[in-house]
Amino acid sequence: MMSSPCNTCHAQWPDDEYWIADLETTVAYLNDDQFFPGASLLVLKRHATELFQLTRRERTMLIEEVAAVARALMESFAAVKINYALLGNRVPHVHWHIIPRLIEDPAPSEAPWAVSNEPRRANPDELSERITSIRTSLTRGRRAVTSRG
Amino acid sequence: MMSSPCNTCHAQWPDDEYWIADLETTVAYLNDDQFFPGASLLVLKRHATELFQLTRRERTMLIEEVAAVARALMESFAAVKINYALLGNRVPHVHWHIIPRLIEDPAPSEAPWAVSNEPRRANPDELSERITSIRTSLTRGRRAVTSRG
Numbered sequence: 059m060m061s062s063p064c065n066t067c068h069a070q071w072p073d074d075e076y077w078i079a080d081l082e083t084t085v086a087y088l089n090d091d092q093f094f095p096g097a098s099l100l101v102l103k104r105h106a107t108e109l110f111q112l113t114r115r116e117r118t119m120l121i122e123e124v125a126a127v128a129r130a131l132m133e134s135f136a137a138v139k140i141n142y143a144l145l146g147n148r149v150p151h152v153h154w155h156i157i158p159r160l161i162e163d164p165a166p167s168e169a170p171w172a173v174s175n176e177p178r179r180a181n182p183d184e185l186s187e188r189i190t191s192i193r194t195s196l197t198r199g200r201r202a203v204t205s206r207g
Numbered sequence: 208m209m210s211s212p213c214n215t216c217h218a219q220w221p222d223d224e225y226w227i228a229d230l231e232t233t234v235a236y237l238n239d240d241q242f243f244p245g246a247s248l249l250v251l252k253r254h255a256t257e258l259f260q261l262t263r264r265e266r267t268m269l270i271e272e273v274a275a276v277a278r279a280l281m282e283s284f285a286a287v288k289i290n291y292a293l294l295g296n297r298v299p300h301v302h303w304h305i306i307p308r309l310i311e312d313p314a315p316s317e318a319p320w321a322v323s324n325e326p327r328r329a330n331p332d333e334l335s336e337r338i339t340s341i342r343t344s345l346t347r348g349r350r351a352v353t354s355r356g
Contacts, residue, residue: 108289110278114271121270122263129259139299140257143292147308148316150288159296167297171318 066151067105075185078192081123083116084154086196088189091177094157094170096135096188100127102152109144109152124154130195131158134188138163141170215300216254224334227341230272232265233303235345237338240326243306243319245284245337249276251301258293258301273303279344280307283337287312290319 065071078086078098089097100123106112112120128140137158144154157170165173180188214220227235227247238246249272255261261269277289286307293303306319314322329337 108277108281109270109274109291110281112274117270117274118267121258121266125258125261125266128257132257132259139295141292141294141296142258143290143294143318145290145292145318146288147290147318169292169294169296169318169320171320 064105064151066101066149066153071149072099072101076189078189079196081126083119084123086123086127086192088180088185088192089155089157090179091175092180092184092188093173093175093178094163095160096131096137096158096192097170098127098131098156098192100124100154100156106152107146107150112152124156126196126200127154127156127192129199130192131156133195133199134158134191135160138166143170213254213300215250215298215302220298221248221250225338227338228345230275232268233272235272235276235341237329237334237341238304238306239328240324241329241333241337242322242324242327243312244309245280245286245307245341246319247276247280247305247341249273249303249305255301256295256299261301273305275345275349276303276305276341278348279341280305282344282348283307283340284309287315292319 072087076087076090078088084100084102087099089099109117124142128142131137132140135158138161139159141157141159142154144152159166221236225236225239227237233249233251236248238248240246258266273291277291280286281289284307287310288308290306290308291303293301308315
């Protein structure tokens with residue numbers, strides 16, 4: 059499936075300690091940099107680098123999963139806004155940054171990448187609490203979606 | 208449709224001179240800042256601020272349109288990578304930034320918002336040439352998609 063060596067395909071990134079949930083086409087992780095609390099990643103299970111390389115069905119499933127994670131982050135962190143980005147300038151394997159912007163955000167009108175910051179690691183308690191909270195919201199949200207058909 | 212005053216809903220942004228094409232759920236524009244040549248916007252026709260506020264059908268159509276514009280930009284600008292972002296920190300009305308990153312990019316491993324720059328306006332010839340090129344690629348690409356069923 060790969061045209062070139064890919065750390066994501068080789069399971070070298072992201073690290074398992076940040077794992078939230080396996081979805082259908084993607085895997086959700088908490089981002090290791092928690093400068094924006096709740097910042098998460100949604101990584102495509104197969105190798106691709108652009109949206110238009112996916113099938114229509116894959117894109118449909120993917121955007122449902124992006125929306126489900128965004129809704130879970132909105133709920134878990136009482137976010138004001140969600141930021142969604144698929145960049146791939148360093149890691150081309152399709153992965154979304156899904157970033158809740160909270161009421162206490164240090165730069166609410168700026169894109170996350172315009173806010174220079176040292177990476178902020180969560181301590182083990184924060185990590186566990188955030189992952190559990192997102193997982194719970196995600197499970198509840200997806201059950202609600204399923205029950206609506 | 209609006210819960211609050213919205214410049215986008217009042218057709219005050221983006222400016223018509225940047226119009227590329229009307230798609231089904233969105234309208235495509237060239238971004239007024241052309242620091243990244245070809246940087247474009249895809250603006251949802253109705254008011255919403257988060258992906259999970261849309262219906263599943265709207266999300267499906269939306270992501271198809273995002274992918275179609277990305278493919279057109281890849282072709283028109285011989286891009287190395289496409290960046291896709293739905294942020295909304297200043298303008299909450301759903302709009303995607305779809306930004307081709309070219310071979311001569313000044314900071315290829317950085318997010319667009321991490322590259323500080325003065326806004327770069329295209330001159331009238333560049334504007335016309337870029338819009339025409341994207342429109343042509345978009346029409347060809349969407350015809351191809353339609354013909355594949």
